[in-house]
Amino acid sequence: xxxxxxxxxxxxxxxxxxxxxxxxxxxxxxxxxxxxxxxxxxxxxxxxxxxxxxxxxxxxxxxxxxxxxxxxxxxxxxxxxxxxxxxxxxxxxxxxxxxxxxxxxxxxxxxxxxxxxxxxxxxxxxxxxxxxxxxxxxxxxxxxxxxxxxxxxxxxxxxxxxxxxxxxxxxxxxxxxxxxxxxxxxxxxxxxxxxxxxxxxxxxxxxxxxxxxxxxxxxxxxxxxxxxxxxxxxxxxxxxxxxxxxxxxxxxxxxxxxxxxxxxxxxxxxxxxxxxxxxxxxxxxxxxxxxxxxxxxxxxxxxxxxxxxxxxxxxxxxxxxxxxxxxxxxxx
Numbered sequence: 001x002x003x004x005x006x007x008x009x010x011x012x013x014x015x016x017x018x019x020x021x022x023x024x025x026x027x028x029x030x031x032x033x034x035x036x037x038x039x040x041x042x043x044x045x046x047x048x049x050x051x052x053x054x055x056x057x058x059x060x061x062x063x064x065x066x067x068x069x070x071x072x073x074x075x076x077x078x079x080x081x082x083x084x085x086x087x088x089x090x091x092x093x094x095x096x097x098x099x100x101x102x103x104x105x106x107x108x109x110x111x112x113x114x115x116x117x118x119x120x121x122x123x124x125x126x127x128x129x130x131x132x133x134x135x136x137x138x139x140x141x142x143x144x145x146x147x148x149x150x151x152x153x154x155x156x157x158x159x160x161x162x163x164x165x166x167x168x169x170x171x172x173x174x175x176x177x178x179x180x181x182x183x184x185x186x187x188x189x190x191x192x193x194x195x196x197x198x199x200x201x202x203x204x205x206x207x208x209x210x211x212x213x214x215x216x217x218x219x220x221x222x223x224x225x226x227x228x229x230x231x232x233x234x235x236x237x238x239x240x241x242x243x244x245x246x247x248x249x250x251x252x253x254x255x256x257x258x259x260x261x262x263x264x265x266x267x268x269x270x271x272x273x274x275x276x277x278x279x280x281x282x283x284x285x286x287x288x289x290x291x292x293x294x295x296x297x298x299x300x301x302x303x304x305x306x307x308x309x310x311x312x313x314x315x316x317x318x319x320x321x322x323x324x325x326x327x328x329x330x331x332x
Contacts, residue, residue: 012273016287020069023291026056027065029162039115067191068297069290070199071252072262074206076289077282078245079263081210083242084278085220086150092264093249096154096242097133099258100161102250103184105129107165110176122183123195123254130250138242147320150242185310186259188297195255200253206244207282213237214278221276259296259311261319262289269325 027120029035033056039049065116075093079297082091093324110126140153169177210217216237219227224234249263272282292313296318300309 003037009274011227012054016273016284016291020291024065027068027294028061029032030298031061031310032183063193063196064188064297064301065294066193066196067256068294070203071256071259072266072289072291072293073202073286074199074248074252074289075211075259075262075293076266076270076285077104077203077206078104078249079265080267080281081217081245081278081283082263084217084276084281085238087221087223088257089268090153090264091151091317092244092261094258094260095151096137096264097157097161098130098246098249099184099260100158100165100255101129101131102126102170102253103129103180103258104161104165105150106180106183107168107172111168111172125248127254127280129161131246131251132248133161134243134246138239164213182310183257184312186257186312186315187300187308187310188256189301190244190256190309194276199251199255202248206248208217209240209244210278210282210287212243217241217278227308257310258314259293259315261315262293263323264290265319265322268322 004144017287025037029037029040033041033052035053035056037224039053042049043053043057044308048057064197078093080098082093097179103126105128106122106124107130109121136157137150137154140157142234162288164218169180215234216227219230219232220237222230227234252259267285270284271282273288274280296311296314299314300311303309
């Protein structure tokens with residue numbers, strides 16, 4: 001690598017890292033209660049000047065910002081790995097039926113048939129439902145023995161589980177139905193630091209797996225036959241990666257609800273900036289995805305007075321415009 005190329009690459013990574021750090025810091029100052037940068041520094045380094053700022057920063061904004069950061073990182077990494085693993089640029093964690101499965105689990109938990117604690121039951125049931133969806137998708141795809149059918153299988157499973165959820169919601173109590181519907185659209189309004197620790201632990205595990213296997217993942221980009229000739233067990237590698245991404249996405253969905261298009265859109269941006277090979281792609285996607293979801297959450301809680309916009313509405317609007325632009329650009 002020439003000196004000029006190295007300096008250009010270093011500048012890109014410096015900018016992406018600075019963007020992520022600045023996003024975290026600035027997001028803590030924006031909201032219904034204005035907090036100046038000097039007040040933020042004082043609260044983080046010593047003690048807040050007043051009790052209101054202390055409560056807003058430590059109990060409200062910091063959990064939201066940190067969970068938004070790791071959720072954006074996780075969704076972007078999952079999308080990047082799924083796209084490279086399946087060699088399909090349209091691959092996305094949510095196309096594998098994960099949101100529908102999580103919605104079914106959350107719907108069953110909201111019925112409160114067993115008198116469970118809703119604060120614990122909803123995310124746990126959502127996680128189990130998401131893993132059920134992935135199990136169905138992987139089992140059917142294995143029977144078909146064609147990786148190209150993964151997305152179509154995911155769409156079919158998604159519609160199937162969604163129909164069950166809608167039937168249960170139709171029969172359910174109105175308040176529980178509203179709660180589940182809002183949750184499915186995505187929100188960071190109820191996250192805690194415990195959620196941050198759980199998502200971070202799963203995210204770190206997945207990153208370690210990807211880093212350890214990055215050369216084999218790169219081999220998949222050459223095609224299954226070429227990867228096999230290089231000594232890669234394609235079937236086992238793909239199963240491990242898909243399961244890891246599914247578990248990571250299911251964990252995020254369990255706490256944050258459905259936030260679409262992040263895993264579909266961010267890897268495309270990262271490839272333009274840092275390349276297509278695994279290591280630069282996942283770290284570039286991580287920095288861009290984390291920053292992106294932080295600012296989506298800032299917009300969600302700031303655009304309308306006294307009303308919080310679901311995250312999924314904003315990400316879907318941005319994502320649809322983004323892909324219309326990509327389609328028009330590729331047409332020319």
